[in-house]
Amino acid sequence: MDLPVPNPRLQESHRRRMRKGMYILPSLFTTANIAAGFYAILEVIHAGAASYWHLDNAAKAIGFAVLFDGLDGRVARMTGTSSDFGRELDSLADVITFGVAPAMLAWTWGFHLMGPVALTEWKIKLTQLGAIAAFLFLMAGASRLARFNISTNPQPSNPGRPGKKYFVGMPIPAGAGVIAAVVHFRSGAPLDTWYAAIPWLAMVATVAYLMVSTWRFYSFKDIDFRSRHPFRLIVLFGALFAGIWFFSKPLLFAVALLYMFSGVFWRLQWMFRRHREPPPPAYREASQTS
Numbered sequence: 001m002d003l004p005v006p007n008p009r010l011q012e013s014h015r016r017r018m019r020k021g022m023y024i025l026p027s028l029f030t031t032a033n034i035a036a037g038f039y040a041i042l043e044v045i046h047a048g049a050a051s052y053w054h055l056d057n058a059a060k061a062i063g064f065a066v067l068f069d070g071l072d073g074r075v076a077r078m079t080g081t082s083s084d085f086g087r088e089l090d091s092l093a094d095v096i097t098f099g100v101a102p103a104m105l106a107w108t109w110g111f112h113l114m115g116p117v118a119l120t121e122w123k124i125k126l127t128q129l130g131a132i133a134a135f136l137f138l139m140a141g142a143s144r145l146a147r148f149n150i151s152t153n154p155q156p157s158n159p160g161r162p163g164k165k166y167f168v169g170m171p172i173p174a175g176a177g178v179i180a181a182v183v184h185f186r187s188g189a190p191l192d193t194w195y196a197a198i199p200w201l202a203m204v205a206t207v208a209y210l211m212v213s214t215w216r217f218y219s220f221k222d223i224d225f226r227s228r229h230p231f232r233l234i235v236l237f238g239a240l241f242a243g244i245w246f247f248s249k250p251l252l253f254a255v256a257l258l259y260m261f262s263g264v265f266w267r268l269q270w271m272f273r274r275h276r277e278p279p280p281p282a283y284r285e286a287s288q289t290s
Contacts, residue, residue, distance in 0.1 A: 037097025
């Protein structure tokens with residue numbers, strides 16, 4: 001019995017239809033990213049001194065958006081469906097979800113809903129400073145995205161070979177994750193003292209600086225989920241998901257701060273190593289002849 005000969009035209013048409021459908025898949029994760037950011041903004045607006053749990057909901061929404069943001073790029077690369085439209089849509093989504101939403105959350109949680117302060121004028125000044133820090137966070141995140149979009153091979157100023165293993169500057173989802181993790185750690189309960197708001201002011205400004213810096217941060221892009229991995233890696237991911245499910249507050253708080261300080265650690269390590277290393281021969285010869 002003769003088997004039917006496949007029609008090349010039908011196969012090519014089927015492939016085109018499949019690719020059109022596959023382009024929708026990463027865009028769905030980007031849409032979920034935007035939806036989570038919009039929901040976080042609505043929750044921040046509805047938050048009050050007696051209903052601060054809205055802030056915790058906003059922090060959780062930003063956390064889910066970080067997951068969606070990681071999945072859309074990963075899925076697009078694994079399925080070969082990356083496109084200029086998808087990259088631009090992802091950048092616009094990140095400005096909303098990881099720029100506007102966490103900036104509003106940081107200001108509302110740390111300054112706007114702060115408890116009464118004896119010095120009323122001092123509270124007003126602190127609230128204004130908090131608004132400036134939140135705006136700097138937003139601008140730093142937008143600038144970080146713009147630099148990422150136009151950079152073809154960014155070079156970190158501290159050690160690290162050029163490539164996909166490291167980000168140049170703290171990525172904006174990680175910066176938003178720091179804000180959300182701190183708020184979620186306190187279940188959304190706003191700060192109640194002015195001396196607690198000052199470290200928060202410094203942290204928001206620090207995260208903004210790290211995003212526009214040229215310090216290196218691990219990107220996790222060298223992990224290939226299509227290749228074989230040891231069984232212990234699967235166990236590690238399972239333990240991580242279980243830990244987040246049962247102990248989300250302390251675990252996410254620790255992970256966010258560890259990732260934030262990892263860039264600072266690598267920067268300081270490079271600075272100390274650079275001072276310990278002897279200067280190059282050309283520099284030593286020039287110093288001796290001068």
